[in-house]
Amino acid sequence: MFDHIIASEKSSNPIRITAVTEADFKNWLGKQTNGHQAWVKSSGYEGKRGTHLALPGEAGVYQTVVISYVDDGKTQWDFAALPGALPAGEYILTDDVTENDAVCEKAVLGLYLGGYRFDRYRKSDASTAKRALFAIPANEAAKRAENIARGIGLARDLINIPANDMGPEELEAAARRLGEEFGAKVTSIVGEDLNKRNFPAIYTVGKGSDRDPRLIDLRWGDESAPKITLVGKGVCFDTGGYDLKPSSNMLLMKKDMGGSAQVLGLARMIMAAGLPVRLRVLIPAVENMVSGKAYRPSDILQTRKGITVEVGNTDAEGRLVLSDALTEAVAEDPEMLLDFATLTGAARVALGLGLPALFSNNDDLANGLLENGLALNDPMWRLPLWDDYRPMLDSKAADMNNISGSPYGGAIIAALFLDRFAEGAKAWAHIDLMAWNPSARPGRPEGGEAQGIRAAFKLIADRYGK
Template structure:
């Protein structure tokens, strides 16, 4: 459990009231006197994430009020950590189902990326509300911090080799069995598109593969895009588009964090994790627009644009995932700008042709306050990937439906799996919100963890 949490009651803990803007007058009526007068004097309006410290008669602190605005942000408590003096607090009143998110939001507010600058600091502590599992909240917060740290680390310290080391740390912590295929061994073991995308980089491409859990348990395989930096290849990105490309391994980061949650909770799953880790670089041996690559599945792929490299490495990994006919394959990738154009940075789309799975994911997303939106695998667009010289082109020649056609390309590499779902995530918080600073961000893993606990817990 995180050391910011206390599980025992503390009579000296300072109360924090969570108040919606529409309920502020009611709160003032219930706390008539100095507290209500101070709210009026300060001009506090209970806007989301705003914190008001309530003084006592001797100049000390009697409590704090956190504004919730319209109540739409479940993690507004993330604003508390930076606004409160270091001491022990409790959440006042009956929070009901909001208590779990309130505790998680408080934990998320303690995050900062300090690898290169900044100093460790002391944080206020929170007495957990009744019925809240501090161990579980700690696991979830730690998984989110793992995602953020991995994505925020620049590529000079998060190369394919460093990403493999990070994966080994997660796997070894839970006794998983690991295998890593590096460089030209990818050709020997038939991962030709992973090799082709990563071969121009100074640090060799690799496939990270680990398994955990009893062999006869339901099989769940996670596949994460691990492009540690994306120049665009010979279809070179402009410099402005390269600035955030350290985050192009966000799918791998989220998959590792989800795996850590699954193993930490000891879910009854035969878990397998596959992460193709590469840099998409420029050199004389880089793959080219117009090349035809052979895939692990045997499908020949014409390269329409070297800046659409993620789906190539995922295709080889998905083929291997599919070979075991698992009960569920989940792939996660920072795949297309089209997904951001359609839904923005905070609402990742997902694709599946399993309606029951889609309904379960939607329900879990709501329950976990982890927003997701189903998008269609619109089969008529599959023809947009036709090639005159190969089995398929990996991109269409038009500007429309880029996230859908990417998902349709990946769908070609799934045959045997009982269910498959693809998440086109952003992996980055573009604007600060309470407990969610600008930088790398976990997306979809809380919803997926909720789903897997329900199905296999």
């Protein structure tokens, strides 16, 4: 994950990282020695945000790194390039960072995320044995940053693991490891027991695979505390079913369990912070495969809520498995219900890869997520649950169809489908996300990504924290 960048012991002579705001750079430069001013000028360094420069000390060995930043929602990314850019050595943040609680949290988060790597399948490389190591401050701000980073790292790791090693059973094992770490109770309903326990949509979608479908259920916290329920789409691989995806669209489908990775990462943040809530995590974990047992276009499915659904497209399977999980979640009447899902390509067409679509039946919840997302540079964009589109899900043979007959408004149509099963929820939000970085930027490597969970954690901590 990122433990390889953390200094195990304090160095007697670490290289100091001093941080200067972009606006204050000229003032800072004027206070430096003539030699350092000349060095900065000859280096062409202008103190732009996210850039850094090493300043030489005695005998030509540099003793300080200056980094420029802007104190806003993107501050963590200003620091995120350092783990990969600095030469081997031990580094420490100076007091101007560590004594500013807000900046320290962002800086440490940036270092952690900048040091993240997924190397489960790579042989160790001797050339990387020597690297930049960072002494992490022993303060509350750094602890908060580590908690957030480990939640994000967990989500990234789970998404990055290929489907041959991350099927429904392995996803359950990951949830159980997390539960064991924090004393949560984890149960599951597996295979044909899903039908017996009235989770027919999950069973029907997953029965086409040789790997048994399941509903994973994690519970943690005082039963009398406010109930927070998280639901994550856990389609561990999606071929599209009989409405088969082309190979180019199937290549990244190991990430179709990205919603489940988000809720496990968010759950880790909540439990590690010890928030006084009653947490529940529900993950319908399946593979959507082609076989003699797989469901077909035009099949009519039963759901836990009793609504029958005609299958207009087997590649719209995520909403089907979520329908049973949402019905179960609403039955407990939680104060807040959040679902995360890599649900529609339409949301990506509308908003791109880096901006999840947010739908909600509660303006206060939606506004809280949006405001925290903007403040933390973990953004979402709200789309409407547009009533006039509801008839587009009508079916002549069942209570509803799982798709519309129109190529337009696909993200809204999918959210309206889920809304039927989230009916009665006090405050429900649906986040339709990509869960993947197609290219690398500082702190955001190519591969699996957490989206929206920092904003959600901040909202939950602010509303229900100690």
